[in-house]
Amino acid sequence: xxxxxxxxxxxxxxxxxxxxxxxxxxxxxxxxxxxxxxxxxxxxxxxxxxxxxxxxxxxxxxxxxxxxxxxxxxxxxxxxxxxxxxxxxxxxxxxxxxxxxxxxxxxxxxxxxxxxxxxxxxxxxxxxxxxxxxxxxxxxxxxxxxxxxxxxxxxxxxxxxxxxxxxxxxxxxxxxxxxxxxxxxxxxxxxxxxxxxxxxxxxxxxxxxxxxxxxxxxxxxxxxxxxxxxxxxxxxxxxxxxxxxxxxxxxxxxxxxxxxxxxxxxxxxxxxxxxxxxxxxxxxxxxxxxxxxxxxxxxxxxxxxxxxxxxxxx
Amino acid sequence: xxxxxxxxxxxxxxxxxxxxxxxxxxxxxxxxxxxxxxxxxxxxxxxxxxxxxxxxxxxxxxxxxxxxxxxxxxxxxxxxxxxxxxxxxxxxxxxxxxxxxxxxxxxxxxxxxxxxxxxxxxxxxxxxxxxxxxxxxxxxxxxxxxxxxxxxxxxxxxxxxxxxxxxxxxxxxxxxxxxxxxxxxxxxxxxxxxxxxxxxxxxxxxxxxxxxxxxxxxxxxxxxxxxxxxxxxxxxxxxxxxxxxxxxxxxxxxxxxxxxxxxxxxxxxxxxxxxxxxxxxxxxxxxxxxxxxxxxxxxxxxxxxxxxxxxxxxxxxxxxxxxxxxxxxxxxxxxxxxxxxxxxxxxxxxxxxxxxxxxxxxxxxxxxxxxxxxxxxxxxxxxxxxxxxxxxxxxxxxxxxxxxxxxxxxxxxxxxxxxxxxxxxxxxxxxxxxxxxxxxxxxxxxxxxxxxxxxxxxxxxxxxxxxxxxxxxxxxxxxxxxxxxxxxxxxxxxxxxxxxxxxxxxxxxxxxxxxxxxxxxxxxxxxxxxxxxxxxxxxxxxxxxxxxxxxxxxxxxxxxxxxxxxxxxxxxxxxxxxxxxxxxxxxxxxxxxxxxxxxxxxxxxxxxxxxxxxxxxxxxxxxxxxxxxxxxxxxxxxx
Numbered sequence: 001x002x003x004x005x006x007x008x009x010x011x012x013x014x015x016x017x018x019x020x021x022x023x024x025x026x027x028x029x030x031x032x033x034x035x036x037x038x039x040x041x042x043x044x045x046x047x048x049x050x051x052x053x054x055x056x057x058x059x060x061x062x063x064x065x066x067x068x069x070x071x072x073x074x075x076x077x078x079x080x081x082x083x084x085x086x087x088x089x090x091x092x093x094x095x096x097x098x099x100x101x102x103x104x105x106x107x108x109x110x111x112x113x114x115x116x117x118x119x120x121x122x123x124x125x126x127x128x129x130x131x132x133x134x135x136x137x138x139x140x141x142x143x144x145x146x147x148x149x150x151x152x153x154x155x156x157x158x159x160x161x162x163x164x165x166x167x168x169x170x171x172x173x174x175x176x177x178x179x180x181x182x183x184x185x186x187x188x189x190x191x192x193x194x195x196x197x198x199x200x201x202x203x204x205x206x207x208x209x210x211x212x213x214x215x216x217x218x219x220x221x222x223x224x225x226x227x228x229x230x231x232x233x234x235x236x237x238x239x240x241x242x243x244x245x246x247x248x249x250x251x252x253x254x255x256x257x258x259x260x261x262x263x264x265x266x267x268x269x270x271x272x273x274x275x276x277x278x279x280x281x282x283x284x285x286x287x288x289x290x291x292x293x294x295x296x297x298x299x300x301x302x303x304x305x306x307x308x309x310x311x312x313x314x
Numbered sequence: 315x316x317x318x319x320x321x322x323x324x325x326x327x328x329x330x331x332x333x334x335x336x337x338x339x340x341x342x343x344x345x346x347x348x349x350x351x352x353x354x355x356x357x358x359x360x361x362x363x364x365x366x367x368x369x370x371x372x373x374x375x376x377x378x379x380x381x382x383x384x385x386x387x388x389x390x391x392x393x394x395x396x397x398x399x400x401x402x403x404x405x406x407x408x409x410x411x412x413x414x415x416x417x418x419x420x421x422x423x424x425x426x427x428x429x430x431x432x433x434x435x436x437x438x439x440x441x442x443x444x445x446x447x448x449x450x451x452x453x454x455x456x457x458x459x460x461x462x463x464x465x466x467x468x469x470x471x472x473x474x475x476x477x478x479x480x481x482x483x484x485x486x487x488x489x490x491x492x493x494x495x496x497x498x499x500x501x502x503x504x505x506x507x508x509x510x511x512x513x514x515x516x517x518x519x520x521x522x523x524x525x526x527x528x529x530x531x532x533x534x535x536x537x538x539x540x541x542x543x544x545x546x547x548x549x550x551x552x553x554x555x556x557x558x559x560x561x562x563x564x565x566x567x568x569x570x571x572x573x574x575x576x577x578x579x580x581x582x583x584x585x586x587x588x589x590x591x592x593x594x595x596x597x598x599x600x601x602x603x604x605x606x607x608x609x610x611x612x613x614x615x616x617x618x619x620x621x622x623x624x625x626x627x628x629x630x631x632x633x634x635x636x637x638x639x640x641x642x643x644x645x646x647x648x649x650x651x652x653x654x655x656x657x658x659x660x661x662x663x664x665x666x667x668x669x670x671x672x673x674x675x676x677x678x679x680x681x682x683x684x685x686x687x688x689x690x691x692x693x694x695x696x697x698x699x700x701x702x703x704x705x706x707x708x709x710x711x712x713x714x715x716x717x718x719x720x721x722x723x724x725x726x727x728x729x730x731x732x733x734x735x736x737x738x739x740x741x742x743x744x745x746x747x748x749x750x751x752x753x754x755x756x757x758x759x760x761x762x763x764x765x766x767x768x769x770x771x772x773x774x775x776x777x778x779x780x781x782x783x784x785x786x787x788x789x790x791x792x793x794x795x796x797x798x799x800x801x802x803x804x805x806x807x808x809x810x811x812x813x814x815x816x817x818x819x820x821x822x823x824x825x826x827x828x829x830x831x832x833x834x835x836x837x838x839x840x841x842x843x844x845x846x847x848x849x850x851x852x853x854x855x856x857x858x859x860x861x862x863x864x865x866x867x868x869x870x871x872x873x874x875x876x877x878x879x880x881x882x883x884x885x886x887x888x889x890x891x892x893x894x895x896x897x898x899x900x901x902x903x904x905x906x907x908x909x910x911x912x913x914x915x916x917x918x919x920x921x922x923x924x925x926x927x928x929x930x931x932x933x934x935x936x937x938x939x940x941x942x943x944x945x946x947x948x949x950x951x952x953x
Contacts (some may be wrong), residue, residue, distance in 0.1 A: 004316070014671070021335055022335055023335040023338065024331075025411065026335040026339050027338065027369055028371075030371065030373060030374065034656040042603075072374075073373075075538065077346070077348070077374045078373065078374045079372065079375075122377075124376075124377055125427070126419065126429065128419075143652075145886060162497075163493075163496050163500060163539075164491065164496075164539040164543065168458075169458060170458060172458075172494075172497050173454065173458050173461075174454045174457060174463050174494075177495070183575040188878035189878075189885060189886065190632075190747075190885070190886060191631035191632040191887030192632060192633070193878055193879060194630070194633040199822060203752065204539065206752055207538075207747055207749075209748055209749075210747075213748075218489060218540075219535035219539070220452075220487055220489060220535055220536055221452070221536060224316070236873065237877075237878045239822075239823055239825075239875045239876050239879055242751040242822065242875075242876055243751050243752040244748070244749070245747070245748045245750075261322075265320060266315070266316050267317070269319065270316075270317060270318060270319060271319065272320065274316055278315075288873055288875075292380075294873055296877075296884075296885070297876075297878075298878055298885075299884075303872075307904070307907075310884055311883070311899055
């Protein structure tokens with residue numbers, strides 16, 4: 001089997017962080033805070049979080065915070081829960097969550113819960129179970145989960161459960177591995193996994209593994225490294241990961257590396273990006289690939305970061 | 315980000331890219347300036363149009379456009395024509411952006427937002443959807459939008475059902491269409507709309523429809539889950555059924571006296587030896603239920619008043635529902651010089667109000683059409699397998715045979731298919747090695763069903779713990795060792811078990827074991843349990859005194875697959891003493907929080923843990939602290 005080119009990936013991520021003037025970088029400027037989470041969590045898993053300037057990163061993140069308490073994808077853009085979670089997660093990596101006014105950030109999220117328990121992404125009202133996951137995960141890290149109506153939030157997520165055992169964006173939405181990760185992760189953090197039919201969903205998820213060993217996101221679609229996270233973490237949270245062939249998946253992820261320039265792509269021989277580099281490395285961590293820090297499947301942060309949040313002497 | 319080929323960047327490309335980037339940066343900068351200063355002039359809005367048509371992911375620009383629309387609407391209050399043209403322009407921009415990226419969340423949401431202003435017709439929207447669904451019939455954004463339009467514009471579910479039929483007839487490999495079909499049918503059946511009143515009339519056509527997909531290309535998954543859903547609709551009984559209970563009707567409860575019983579060849583199923591004055595009453599349902607309490611369940615007992623009984627669900631984390639419920643009954647005080655026998659009535663001592671019903675043999679409603687449907691499906695899949703040796707054929711046949719057997723309960727004179735099913739799963743392990751552990755788990759479940767299917771089989775696996783006469787009065791041990799079991803099941807048949815040997819199997823989980831409320835001794839040595847969190851079910855076993863988990867894999871794995879299936883602070887499911895900071899978080903809890911939450915509160919006197927990577931002197935002294943009643947650790951007596 002091939003090997004993980006860890007050093008090359010570290011170099012690749014740092015180069016992306018510095019290269020702010022390429023066309024790709026400018027086009028994705030609006031989600032740079034997500035990019036920071038993907039890049040920095042990967043560095044932490046590889047044991048190289050110290051390769052970046054912590055103060056630089058943190059001061060930039062704080063500039064992304066809006067007066068509503070939420071965070072934008074970059075300085076000057078509008079706030080949204082997507083970037084608020086990434087901000088809190090990155091601060092958790094550096095054990096600096098306490099520099100935030102936790103109540104201010106929490107209130108931004110709490111204000112976005114709707115009557116039916118769902119969450120809007122921002123003041124413009126788009127509803128999606130991704131935002132339910134974000135709210136529950138983010139508030140849990142901030143130790144403010146009790147500020148929302150958790151029962152109602154769970155009720156809404158359960159209303160998005162499909163007849164195949166999976167979950168969609170909204171009630172009736174087709175099951176999709178990304179949405180499944182969000183719903184299963186949210187239910188896991190809320191102590192509500194009993195709402196999941198683990199055998200039914202487990203079978204749907206394990207059938208995402210195709211002949212090449214990679215995972216797709218829904219039936220009859222192509223495999224993609226990012227599903228090594230969405231499908232894999234879901235399987236782990238419901239204790240059905242033994243239903244796939246882990247060795248074949250490791251091989252698929254390793255085949256998606258750019259061994260020369262670093263980085264991981266969605267499929268072998270495609271262009272790499274930070275998004276897929278993170279999901280490939282995180283997937284390998286979940287598969288217990290040697291030399292990597294273990295990552296928590298629900299919080300999507302290294303296990304030692306999560307333990308620090310819940311088991312620190314107060 | 316997806317599907318772009320990997321090619322090295324040539325220097326001339328890098329320069330061109332940098333120039334493009336600079337241009338884009340200037341535009342975005344200008345746009346943000348307009349946004350922050352609330353500038354909604356024609357030029358400013360056109361700038362946002364230009365940006366969104368090339369980069370629909372620029373979410374702030376969609377927000378800006380909404381503000382611009384709101385601004386224009388307040389200015390042109392009473393003019394319906396200008397309102398129409400403003401909204402039309404937004405719809406045009408959305409369509410243009412979607413052509414650039416038809417998966418853009420921002421674009422689709424903007425369209426919904428515009429529609430909420432009461433604009434556009436259903437025909438217009440369906441026409442747009444047709445275009446996108448033709449380009450990609452699996453685009454879930456389009457399907458979601460379609461459901462939104464159908465609901466908000468009152469398109470009938472029957473019409474939408476016909477649409478899914480058209481899509482599937484066009485190309486059966488369309489999971490999105492099958493999904494929508496199952497959703498619509500499910501709603502129509504639930505609401506008992508005309509033409510969809512009975513499953514008996516509706517399901518046969520659906521079976522025929524999905525056969526076309528599966529039999530044409532058995533490797534295409536599009537119809538698999540739809541067929542599984544049809545099977546579930548065929549066998550499922552919606553109201554909960556009581557499957558089993560303990561004490562079993564017709565058995566005797568023997569309260570041990572000071573003298574042991576002589577020469578008593580007691581059957582482990584009909585005579586239970588108790589050494590305490592309370593015993594559990596266990597109810598096992600076919601699905602998780604809520605609301606079991608003294609007003610919904612009446613226990614007829616001369617020893618206890620019904621209304622005093624407190625029922626508890628055996629669930630983990632924060633659930634109020636459970637498949638297994640338990641209450642404690644008291645035996646009377648009195649002299650203990652002799653044993654006393656308490657017979658349990660032949661008819662069930664339990665009766666319930668409307669909410670729950672005791673399972674009646676073969677009295678499922680519509681039994682005939684259900685049985686006939688399963689039988690027909692079995693024939694169909696046998697035929698498929700005679701033509702093509704395919705995975706979905708074998709798997710579906712295995713499920714159908716099990717469903718058939720389950721319906722024919724009780725097993726009195728029936729012919730069980732379990733041997734054939736075990737063979738099918740063995741075949742599948744060879745045919746589809748990627749999923750071998752899935753088939754192994756199913757194989758274990760069927761094997762356990764077979765082993766527990768009759769008293770003879772169970773009795774052949776019961777042994778006294780030792781041969782000494784003084785142990786004749788002690789409970790028998792059920793031995794289920796060395797069976798290559800990777801998964802446990804059939805708990806409804808095992809409620810009577812007090813000592814259980816599951817050693818030398820391949821268990822990584824003991825999910826469901828909490829049902830065995832009488833367990834006092836449990837041997838799980840030589841399995842593959844990977845973490846303390848996998849032992850969550852034993853927290854509910856209040857009678858457990860001896861536990862053997864030696865030679866497992868606890869401490870050998872960096873990833874814990876049962877972490878979120880147990881009660882812990884990470885899943886906000888521990889008691890209030892933790893939440894209110896009353897528990898001191900010392901080094902032991904930090905290092906061994908999984909063991910701490912599982913073991914604290916247990917009354918073990920005997921514990922075996924040797925052969926697990928986590929074990930060292932530090933861990934052993936932690937164990938002694940968290941299990942104060944422990945007398946034996948790894949065979950050594952403690953002081």
